[in-house]
Amino acid sequence: MSAKTVTIESKDYVFNTLKEAQRYYDAIVKELYNAQLTLTTGQDFEDLKWIYTTYCNYTKQNVELLKESDIVGFKGISTVQQKGGQYIPTECAAVIFSDGTEEEFFTDKAIKEIASQQNPR
Structure with missing residues (x-):
């Protein structure tokens, strides 16, 4: 099984592996959360916007609600996920x-879907 590359078209960059892309954007989200900042401009904002809209288009999730111009920012939040019967913050x-309005957005999940679409078997 070969590693899946991930191309982030908003900055014309190719990550060599799915995990590399996930780690990169996870670090951005954690930084936003720890610093309690809202990202509204810049390359990271454009990347997250591209990832979110691409994910929504691939999964047909929230597409009817989504206009790219409607996205004005991203911030880090804490939520609870169920994993293996446990609730983990x-x-x-x-x-x-x-x-x-705000909506939870898991970059790991979105990047995994994008990688699958970009690297069909």
């Missing part, structure tokens, strides 16, 4: 829309 991103 974890950090993830929140997408902030122009109407003030």
Whole structure:
């Protein structure tokens, strides 16, 4: 089984492996969470916006609600996920829309789906 590359088109960059891409964006989300910052501009913002919209288009999730211009920011939040019957606190991103609503966004899950679409078997 060969490693899946991931191309982030918003910055025209190819990560050599899925894990490399996931670690890179996970670090950004953790930094946003730890610093309690909201990301509204810059390359990381454009990357996260591209990842979120691409994921939504691939999975047909929230597509009817989504206009790229509606995304105004990303921030790190704490949520609880169920894994193996246990509830585990974890950090993830929140997408902030122009109407003030927010939605949880797991970059790991989105990048995994993008890698699968970019590297079909």
